[in-house]
C-alpha cells in the first residue's frame with residue numbers, strides 16, 4: 001500500500017508529490033559576480049531553486065569557511081535577480097535566525113545530521129528543512145533525525161541521500177540509491193539526491209542523477225559553478241554553467257515521464 005506523500009511548498013514551487021525539483025548552484029558563495037552568474041545560468045536552464053553555502057562545513061578548520069552573513073546578503077540579492085528560492089546551510093543554532101531570514105529552505109549538512117539541538121531549533125522555525133544523510137548514518141538514524149524537526153511542529157522536511165562511506169575509494173562516497181525507495185516506503189517525506197557530493201567528480205554527476213530520477217527521487221541538489229576549475233571548494237565535482245543546460249534536458253527526459261506517471 002502506498003502512503004500519501006507530503007508535499008513541501010516553497011514560494012509556489014513544490015518538492016515531492018510527483019514533481020521533480022532541481023536545486024542548483026555553487027558549492028559556496030564566493031563573490032557577488034560569480035553567484036549572480038551561476039544563479040542566472042541555473043534559472044535560464046530551468047532549475048527551480050538556487051543553492052549556495054554561506055556557512056561551510058569544511059573538513060579542515062584552515063580551509064575557507066564561507067562568507068557568513070555577507071554571503072547570506074548575496075544570496076538574497078541573487079533571489080531578487082532571478083526569482084529563485086534559496087537553499088542554504090545552517091551549522092550553528094546561533095545562526096538559525098539569520099539564515100532563516102534569507103533562506104527559503106534551510107539545509108542541514110551531512111556532518112550535522114545528528115546535531116539534535118540544531119534540528120529541534122529548526123523544528124520551531126517556519127522554514128522547510130533539507131536534511132542530508134550523515135555519511136555514516138543508517139536509514140533509521142536519518143529518519144530519527146528528521147523526527148527531531150517534526151516533533152517540534154515543523155512538518156516540512158526534505159530528506160537527502162548524498163552518499164555514504166563504504167570500503168570503496170574510487171569515488172568520494174557511495175551513492176546509496178536503494179535508500180530512495182526504502183525511505184519512501186518508510187516516510188511520506190520527499191526524498192532527493194545530491195549526486196555532486198557523492199561523486200566527487202563531475203563525470204559521475206549525470207549518470208547518478210539519471211539513476212536517482214529513475215529510482216523515484218523527488219529531485220536533485222546539484223553543484224554548478226561558472227568556472228569550476230577555479231572554484232574555492234569542490235571544483236572537481238561542480239558542473240560548469242555551460243554544461244548544465246544539456247545535463248538538465250537529459251535529466252528531465254527521465255524525470256518528467258515519472259512525474260506524469262505519478263499524476264495518473
Ligand code: PEP
Nearest residue numbers: 053109110111132162197
Ligand atoms: C553541501 O551541500 O554544501 C555540503 C557540504 O554537503 P554535505 O553536507 O552533504 O557534505
Ligand code: MN
Nearest residue numbers: 027223233234
Ligand atoms: Mn560542495
